[in-house]
Amino acid sequence: MNRSAPAPAASAPPAVAPPRDGLLGRLGVWSVHHFKTVLVGWLIVVIGLGAFAPKVTSALSGAGWQANGSDSVKVRTLAEEHFAGNASSAIQIVVHADRPVTDPGVQQVVDRVTALAAADSRISTVVPPQPGATISQDGRTAVLLAGAKASPDDMVRAADDLKEPLRELSGGGVDVTATGASVLWSDFNTANHDAMMKSEIMSWPVTLAILVLAFGSLVAAGLPLLLTMAGLAASAGSLVLISHLFPVSIWAMNFAMMFALALGIDYALFLVVRFRAARAKSERGSDSSRSVAETMDTAGKAVLLSGATVLVSLSAVMLVPSPAFRSMAGGIMLAVLFVLAATLTLLPAVLGRLGHRVDALSLPWAKREAQTSPRFEAWGERLWKQPVRWGALALVALLALAAPVIGLRTAMPSINVLPDDASAKAGYTAVQQAFGDGAPGTLQILTPTDQAAATAQTVANTPGIAGVMPAMPAADGANWSMIQAVPSVDPSDPQLGHTVNTLRAELPDHTLVGGASVENLDLQHLLTEKTPLVIGVVMALGFVLLLLALRAPLIAALGTAASLLSTGAAFGVARLVFQDGHGSGLLGFTPQGFLDGWAPVFFFAMIFAIAMDYTVFLLASAKEQYERTGDPRKAMVGALSHSGRVIFAAAAVMVAVFFTFAISGPLPPKEMGIVLGVAVLLDAALVRLVLLPVLLRLTGRAAWHTPRWLDRILPNIPFSHS
Incomplete structure (x- = not known):
C-alpha cells in the first residue's frame, strides 16, 4: 500500500x-x-x-581692508616707520571755531586736545596746526595730526577710545571732531555691528515662528x-583665541x-x-x-x-x-x-x-x-508633465532679472555710508568745507630725497591736483621725502582713480603713491582683478564635490551652472536698487551710484555656498530615490516630495533673516540683506524647486549616468540606507 x-x-x-x-x-x-x-x-x-x-x-579688529603688497600699503608702512606715524592710519583731529583758532580760548581747547591724544600710548606724536597747511584760509578751522604708533587695527581701537572724549571737549563755540581712515573704520564697524545686532534681534521672532510651523x-x-x-x-571663542595670532x-x-x-x-x-x-x-x-x-x-x-x-x-x-x-x-x-x-x-x-x-x-x-509632502509631490508631478512650460517661465524670469548686471559698477564705499552724527563724517565735512573737496583724500607720495624737487614739480603739473605741500624729509634721516598733494575732487569721485594712475605712470622710479583714498582704490582694483578667479575656483570646486558625491557628471554640471542664474539675478536686482536707486526711499538710503566693491567676490561665495546647500539636499534625495527604484520619474517627484518642504522652510527662514538687514542700519547691511535675501528667494523658488527638477525630467536616466572610465576612479557613496 x-x-x-x-x-x-x-x-x-x-x-x-x-x-x-x-x-x-x-x-x-x-x-x-x-x-x-x-x-x-x-x-x-x-x-x-x-x-x-x-x-x-x-x-577682534576693525581694519584690514587693504590690498597686501600694494604701493599704498607700502607707503603707509614707510610713513609709520620714517615719518613719525604720519600715515593713512593717523588720526586727524579737527578743531572748528566761530572765531580764529589763534584766539586764547580756542588755543586752550587745542592744548587739551593735544594732551588727550598724546596720553594715548598708540599715538606717536601730535603735530600742531601749521599755518598755510593745516589751518584754513579763514583761520577758523585747524587740523591736528595724531601720528600712528601702532598697527592699523590698534589705531582703529585708538579711534574707538578717543573720538568721544575728543568730542566732549567741544563747547563755547568750538567743535572738536576726530576723522581720518582709522576713525572712519571705527564708526563704520560700530554702525554696521549695531545694525546687524538689531537685525538679528528683529529676525528671531520671525525665525521661531517659521521653525514652529515647519517642524x-x-x-x-x-x-x-x-x-x-x-x-x-x-566659534566666537575660537575667533578670540585666533585674534592673538x-x-x-x-x-x-x-x-x-x-x-x-x-x-x-x-x-x-x-x-x-x-x-x-x-x-x-x-x-x-x-x-x-x-x-x-x-x-x-x-x-x-x-x-x-x-x-x-x-x-x-x-x-x-x-x-x-x-x-x-x-x-x-x-x-x-x-x-x-x-x-x-x-x-x-x-x-x-x-x-x-x-x-x-x-x-x-x-x-x-x-x-x-x-x-512626505503631498503638495510638493503634486508639484513634482506637474513639472514632470509640463517641464518645458515651467522651466521656460523660470528661466525667462531669472534671465530678465539678471540682465541689469551688465551695467553694474562697483567701488569702495563713500563717507555717505556713515550716519550723519558719526565723528568721521562730521570731521570729513568740516575739512572739506575749510580746505576743499579733495582735502579729506590727501595723497601721500614718497620719493627718494634726491628726486623730491622733480617729483613735486610733476605732481603740481598733474591734472586733478589742487595743491601740493612742500616736501617733508624723513624724521629719522632715511632717504625718503613725503609730498602731500590735495586732489581737486572728492575721494569717492571716479576721477581720483585717473589722477592716481597718471601720477604712477609719470612720477620718477621708486616713487610710491599712497594715502587712505588710494588704499581704497588699490583694494578695489585687487577685488576687480580677483573676482573672475574666485568665481571660477568656487564653481570648479563645487562641481568636483557634487561629482564625487553623485557620480553623475551631467547633473553635477547642471546643478553647479544653475547657481549662476540666481546669483546673476540677485546682482541684477542689486544694480537696480543700489546703483540706480529704485526703492531707495522705501529702504531709507541715498544711492551711491555703485555697489560696494567687496560685494561681487564675497557675496558671490556666500550665495553660491547657500545655493549649493539646497542643491545638495535636492539631488541627494533624488539620488536616493533613483538608487532604490531606478526610475527617473520617481527620483524627481520623490526628491520634491521628501525635500521640497525642507528647502522651502529653510529658505523662508534665511529670507526672513536677510531681509531684516535690508530695513535696518547703514547701507552695507542693506546691500547684504537685499543681495542675499533675493538670491535665496530666487534660488529656492525658481532654481531648486522648478528649474533643477525640470532638468532632471529632461535629462532622464542620462542625469545619473556615470561613464565607465569615471566609474573606476570615483568613490561609491550611496545615499540610500539598505
Whole structure:
C-alpha cells in the first residue's frame, strides 16, 4: 500500500538581514549609545571656548581692508616707520571755531586736545596746526595730526577710545571732531555691528515662528537653536583665541552669527524630518538608534556634503590677499565647522534620546505620521508633465532679472555710508568745507630725497591736483621725502582713480603713491582683478564635490551652472536698487551710484555656498530615490516630495533673516540683506524647486549616468540606507 508523502513542514520566511550601517550611521549610533559622553564633550567645548566669547567685540579688529603688497600699503608702512606715524592710519583731529583758532580760548581747547591724544600710548606724536597747511584760509578751522604708533587695527581701537572724549571737549563755540581712515573704520564697524545686532534681534521672532510651523512641534523647533548656540559660542571663542595670532575682522563674527543660524536651521530641518520618517516606519517602541542610523546614512551624508561645499566655496575667498576678506571667510568657515560637527554628533545623540518625544508639544494641526509632502509631490508631478512650460517661465524670469548686471559698477564705499552724527563724517565735512573737496583724500607720495624737487614739480603739473605741500624729509634721516598733494575732487569721485594712475605712470622710479583714498582704490582694483578667479575656483570646486558625491557628471554640471542664474539675478536686482536707486526711499538710503566693491567676490561665495546647500539636499534625495527604484520619474517627484518642504522652510527662514538687514542700519547691511535675501528667494523658488527638477525630467536616466572610465576612479557613496 502506497503511503502518502508527508506534507512538507511550513518553512519560516527567510530572515531579512538588517541594513548595514555606513560610517555616518555608525557615528550616529555611537552618539546615541554614548549620549552622556557626547553631551559632556560638547559642554566642555561650549563652556571652554564660550568663556572667551564675551571678549569678541573688543578682541577682534576693525581694519584690514587693504590690498597686501600694494604701493599704498607700502607707503603707509614707510610713513609709520620714517615719518613719525604720519600715515593713512593717523588720526586727524579737527578743531572748528566761530572765531580764529589763534584766539586764547580756542588755543586752550587745542592744548587739551593735544594732551588727550598724546596720553594715548598708540599715538606717536601730535603735530600742531601749521599755518598755510593745516589751518584754513579763514583761520577758523585747524587740523591736528595724531601720528600712528601702532598697527592699523590698534589705531582703529585708538579711534574707538578717543573720538568721544575728543568730542566732549567741544563747547563755547568750538567743535572738536576726530576723522581720518582709522576713525572712519571705527564708526563704520560700530554702525554696521549695531545694525546687524538689531537685525538679528528683529529676525528671531520671525525665525521661531517659521521653525514652529515647519517642524510642527515646539521640541523639534528648538533643536536648530541647540546647534546654533553651540556652534556660535564655540566659534566666537575660537575667533578670540585666533585674534592673538593674527588680526581678525569684527565682521568675521557678524557673518559667523548669520551663517551659524542659517545652516544650523538647514541641517536640523533635514535631519529631524528624516528622523521622523524613519521613526514612522519602525515598530512602535523600537530602539531609536536604528532610526538615527538610517537618518545619518541618508540625510547625514547630504548634510556632510553640503557643509563641505560651503567650506570649499568660502575657501576660495582666501585667494584675495586682503586681511579683512580672509578673516571674514575664515570666521564663517569656523562657524560652519562647529555647526557641522554638532549636527553629526550632538543632534543624533539628542534625537536618539528623545525618540518619539521629538514630537512633544506638537501643534494641533501637525501630522506626525507625514513622511512626505503631498503638495510638493503634486508639484513634482506637474513639472514632470509640463517641464518645458515651467522651466521656460523660470528661466525667462531669472534671465530678465539678471540682465541689469551688465551695467553694474562697483567701488569702495563713500563717507555717505556713515550716519550723519558719526565723528568721521562730521570731521570729513568740516575739512572739506575749510580746505576743499579733495582735502579729506590727501595723497601721500614718497620719493627718494634726491628726486623730491622733480617729483613735486610733476605732481603740481598733474591734472586733478589742487595743491601740493612742500616736501617733508624723513624724521629719522632715511632717504625718503613725503609730498602731500590735495586732489581737486572728492575721494569717492571716479576721477581720483585717473589722477592716481597718471601720477604712477609719470612720477620718477621708486616713487610710491599712497594715502587712505588710494588704499581704497588699490583694494578695489585687487577685488576687480580677483573676482573672475574666485568665481571660477568656487564653481570648479563645487562641481568636483557634487561629482564625487553623485557620480553623475551631467547633473553635477547642471546643478553647479544653475547657481549662476540666481546669483546673476540677485546682482541684477542689486544694480537696480543700489546703483540706480529704485526703492531707495522705501529702504531709507541715498544711492551711491555703485555697489560696494567687496560685494561681487564675497557675496558671490556666500550665495553660491547657500545655493549649493539646497542643491545638495535636492539631488541627494533624488539620488536616493533613483538608487532604490531606478526610475527617473520617481527620483524627481520623490526628491520634491521628501525635500521640497525642507528647502522651502529653510529658505523662508534665511529670507526672513536677510531681509531684516535690508530695513535696518547703514547701507552695507542693506546691500547684504537685499543681495542675499533675493538670491535665496530666487534660488529656492525658481532654481531648486522648478528649474533643477525640470532638468532632471529632461535629462532622464542620462542625469545619473556615470561613464565607465569615471566609474573606476570615483568613490561609491550611496545615499540610500539598505
